[in-house]
Amino acid sequence: MSTKQSPMGTPMSDRIFNLVVYVFVIGVMIVTLYPFLNVLALSFNDSIDSVRGGITIYPREFTLRNYDLIFSFPSLLTGFKISVLRTVIGTIVGLISASMLAYALSRPDFQGRRFVSVYLALTMYVSGGLIPFYFLIKDLHMMNTFAVYIIPGLVSAFNVFIIRSFMDTIPYALQESAKLDGANDFTIYWRIILPMSKPALATIALFLAVGQWNSWFDTYLYNGSNESLTTLQFELMKVLQSTTSGNNADIHNPNLTQVMSTVSPESVKMAITIVVTLPILLVYPFLQRYFVKGMTLGAVKG
Amino acid sequence: MKAVTIDGQPQVRRDKGTFWRTFLRNKYLYAMSLPFVLWVFVFSYYPLWGWTMAFQKYKPALSFGEQQWVGVDHFKTLFQDDTFYQVLRNTLAMSFIGIIAGFLVPIVFAIMLNEIRSMAFKRVAQTVSYLPHFVSWVVVAGLVTKMLSTDNGAVNDFLMWLGIMNEPIQFMAKGELFWGIVTLSDVWKETGWNTIIYLAAIAGIGPELYEAAKVDGASRLRQIWHITLPGIRTTIVILLIMSIGHLIQIGFEKQFLLGNNLVRDYSQVLDLYSLEYGLQMSRYSFGTAINIFNSVVSIILLFAANGLFKRITKESIM
Structure with a gap:
């Protein structure tokens, strides 16, 4: 040829x-x-x-002194622990929630599916805004709790729709034959649909994990004054903002800046930045073919 | 939708009966979805009730019945506030510049990537270009500040090495540069990620079109102009229209993290305005009025975008 x-x-x-x-x-x-x-x-x-x-x-x-130093700050160690915890728990819980809802919505014989889809899609565009949401969290007594990292962001419409688009491509006949064998809907979801949806789940797991690991604003807003619950990103944000001229973020006066006078704060910032970035660097290249597919699918379906 | 019965029972007996029967048959599906329907109500719909705050002189200590109602006073104050117009200008300006740059650069980059013949190199280039998307804005703001810094910042060093200037520029302290810095940071972070969609669209163009063009002796540049660009035109139009719906919701992370007091006349956006006035100054009702303005405008823009979209494609995005 x-x-x-x-x-x-x-x-x-x-x-x-x-x-x-x-x-x-x-x-x-x-x-x-x-x-x-x-x-x-x-x-x-x-x-x-x-x-x-x-x-x-x-x-x-x-x-290695810069790294030695940052790992001796208790606030950074706590931050690291909390960040890992919220990433692991948030990803697992979020993945199960989104996929369960997506499965129900992917079933053609589920009467509520049209209503729930629209009901869910609207949340992508309408929001009460910052202040009503702040008071909701306050009224639910979630200020200064770990739960505020997991519960309010439990279900995202976008993630549910990506998983559902993928589940829609799985032949329905598979489920019908399982039903004839006496499997209930939950068993079908858990034993058949979930294992077959791995590419979509890998994509969403990555999105959830990155979102959890990277978020700092919820800490700033709800847990900023509680030193046992602050996250690594939040600690980095404090260090970075504390030396910017005329900052607008330094509301919780970090004692970190005082300790840092022994070593140049610049080097410490660099070391924390690497610690915060490294985990992501190690994970995302391996999931590349999944998220590329997931993004394409999501964009096509809306 | 006809329900399919598989247990051999007669399909329809009485109307009431069928409803409960289908409900019971789908009991697992309900159990798997209703908790989340409730959850969505609490965290996405219930906060809308909080909009009542904007029409009250809200005091957190009082119950709903005890609040003093003030009508649209807070909106009047808002629309008479000079800061509001400055903030609105900043929001719209950064949004427009962001949309334009956020469209052009990824399209150019996707076309360039598509022209690379070595698959291994293309893959490496893609992996590298996705990296910043996964990094937090906290880190990106730190990197940008570092690169633009006056002592040993790479950008200043580079410009001085080129001999373009003799003195380092204080990039982060110049308000008139802020929109540009935010836009470029965003382009740096998201260009690679945004190419995914265009690359998928380009991959869908039939190879026979390129073959035919080659036979006709069209250069690679002409092939891009006459085949690749028309081939992804629909994708571009759809994404552009959808971005209209998000015109006013540009977020605030980058402005919060990159901004400082010296540039606040250019960095303040609607969400930060409501954060500062509403929460930090405890003017809750006024802050809620800002939130309502923001939401209402974005809903109007969404409908406008959807109308435009329907006209062009005869489909709805909602």
Whole structure:
């Protein structure tokens, strides 16, 4: 099937075109990666040496002192623990909730499905806003609790619809034959549909985990003054904002900044940034083919 | 929808009976969905009741019956407040610039990625480009601040190395640069992620079109112009219309984390305005009025977007 190339090879214009494409894409990759590599290098560099400047993507005076230091702050250790806990619990609970609801909505013989779909879809557009929601959390006595990280964000319409779109593609005949064998709807969901929905579940698990790991505003709003419940992102936010000029965030006066006067706060910031970013870096490339598929499916279905 | 009976019983006997029978037959489905229906009511619909606060002189210590009603006073105050118009300007400006940049850059990048012939390189480029999407705004704001900093910030260093200027610029302290910084941060974070949808659309274009164009001697640039771009036009239009619905809901994380007191005339957006006036200054009713304004405008925009969408595609997005 091979068509013979002309002896001249590819035309000149095509070669220039290829060059432009590669330069552009490589440029984007550099711009994307450089900030991370720079921060990584600074986090492993001696903090006094860093002040001299000129660190690019490798450390000049290698040290682990910055990491030693941040792991000795009790507030960061607590933050790490809470962040891991909310990520694990939030992902598992959120995944079960979204998939159960999605399964009920994927059943053509479920009478409520049309109503529940619209009822759920509306929540993507209508919201009471910040202040009514704040008072709801207060009235439910969820201020200063761990539950505020899990319960209010339990079901997201977007996630439910992505899972349902996937479940819709599973042949219904499979469920009917299971029914004839006497399986109830919950068994069908748990034993047949869930295992077959792994690609969609992997996508949503990633979204939920990243969302939990990255959120800081709920901590700021509801648990900011409770040192035993603050998360890693929130601690990082405090450290970052405390040295910005005229900050608007420093409402809880971190004692972290005082301890940091011994080592340059800059290096500590860099080390925390790496600790916060690393877990995500280690996970997302392995789920790439799932979330690419999940996003495409979600976009097609609405 | 005809219910399918599989237990061999007669399908219809009495109307009342069938309802309960189907209800009982679907009891697991109800058990699996009703708790969440209730949950959605509490966390998504019940807060709308809180809108009554905007028409009261709300005091948290009093019960609902004891609140003093003030009509639309808070809305009058809101519409007479100069800060409100400044905040609205900021919100709309960042939203518009964000939509334009957030459309153009990913489309260009998706087309470039599609032109790469080496599959391995393309895959690596994609994986790298998705990375910032998964990183929190807290981290991104930290990175942006670091890159733009006056001492050893990469951007200032680079510009001075090029000889464009002799003095570092205090990027984060200049209000007139703030919209640009927010937009570029957003582009940096989301471009890779947003290409997913365009790459999927491009993959759906029939290869025979490109083959035919090649036979006709069309250059790669002409192929992009005459085949790739028309092929993803529908996707672009749909996404553009859908973004109209979210015009005013631009979030506040980036503005909160990148902003500071020096640039607040440009960084304050509606949500931050309600956070500051409503919660930090305890003017709950006034803050709720801001929330209502925000929600009502976004609902109107959603209907407008849906109407436009129906006209173009004869389908509804709602």
